[in-house]
Amino acid sequence: MSVSKNIISFKKELPANVRLVAVSKTKPVSVLFEAYQAGQLIFGENKVQELCDKYEQLPKDIEWHFIGHLQRNKVKFIAPFVTLIHGVDSLRLLEKINEEAQKNNRLIDCLLQVHIAKEDTKFGFDETELIDLLNDSDYHKLENIRICGLMGMATYTDDNDLISREFKSLADLFNKVKSDCFFDKSHFTELSMGMSGDYQIAVEQGATLVRIGSSLFGTR
Numbered sequence: 001m002s003v004s005k006n007i008i009s010f011k012k013e014l015p016a017n018v019r020l021v022a023v024s025k026t027k028p029v030s031v032l033f034e035a036y037q038a039g040q041l042i043f044g045e046n047k048v049q050e051l052c053d054k055y056e057q058l059p060k061d062i063e064w065h066f067i068g069h070l071q072r073n074k075v076k077f078i079a080p081f082v083t084l085i086h087g088v089d090s091l092r093l094l095e096k097i098n099e100e101a102q103k104n105n106r107l108i109d110c111l112l113q114v115h116i117a118k119e120d121t122k123f124g125f126d127e128t129e130l131i132d133l134l135n136d137s138d139y140h141k142l143e144n145i146r147i148c149g150l151m152g153m154a155t156y157t158d159d160n161d162l163i164s165r166e167f168k169s170l171a172d173l174f175n176k177v178k179s180d181c182f183f184d185k186s187h188f189t190e191l192s193m194g195m196s197g198d199y200q201i202a203v204e205q206g207a208t209l210v211r212i213g214s215s216l217f218g219t220r
């Protein structure tokens with residue numbers, strides 16, 4: 001499979017308001033560089049060490065997105081350069097990101113992860129927790145982070161109706177908090193949902209960021 005051809009055809013297929021996050025976890029830097037040369041500037045990684053190693057080796061105009069579960073003690077390693085953290089799932093983590101952003105004299109953009117799948121996963125807010133966080137005065141004190149939207153993962157299933165309902169529930173929640181909660185919404189514009197197997201459904205339901213790995217780079 002040709003990585004550059006895949007990049008080009010994905011960009012052609014996606015609507016103009018949807019950005020492609022090339023999920024390059026486990027792939028060597030030579031493969032990322034091939035994608036970069038085909039015009040891909042946004043890469044997603046889910047391991048801190050791997051992200052830092054690749055950042056060191058690749059061109060500096062790349063936007064690095066962290067898409068995994070982030071541990072508080074590792075925030076410091078990515079804080080100097082990360083562009084967007086997709087999976088923030090607690091106020092404590094948000095506070096840590098704020099602290100490290102401050103040390104680096106930066107603003108770090110974050111998405112809050114919402115638990116939308118039927119299957120049990122440990123990560124993400126439910127609706128009430130999300131609303132409570134956004135209305136919470138502790139969060140309003142954080143001056144070095146920006147909440148730029150929501151992120152979610154659908155159930156891993158062949159049932160497209162279920163996937164569609166789950167993505168719709170995230171889009172509905174996005175609209176609801178945007179209209180009802182009291183927080184700075186000037187940057188609240190992104191919905192990160194959809195992977196190789198379900199991105200078309202995610203785009204139908206309003207995704208603005210799709211996180212695509214295996215369809216671009218092959219199986220891991």
Ligand SMILES: *Cc1c(COP(=O)(O)O)cnc(C)c1O
Pocket residue numbers: 023025046067068194195196197211212213214215
């Ligand atoms: C690995 C991963 C992806 C990409 O998955 P593919 O099925 O390979 O497209 C997207 N999002 C997250 C959070 C991931 O960990």
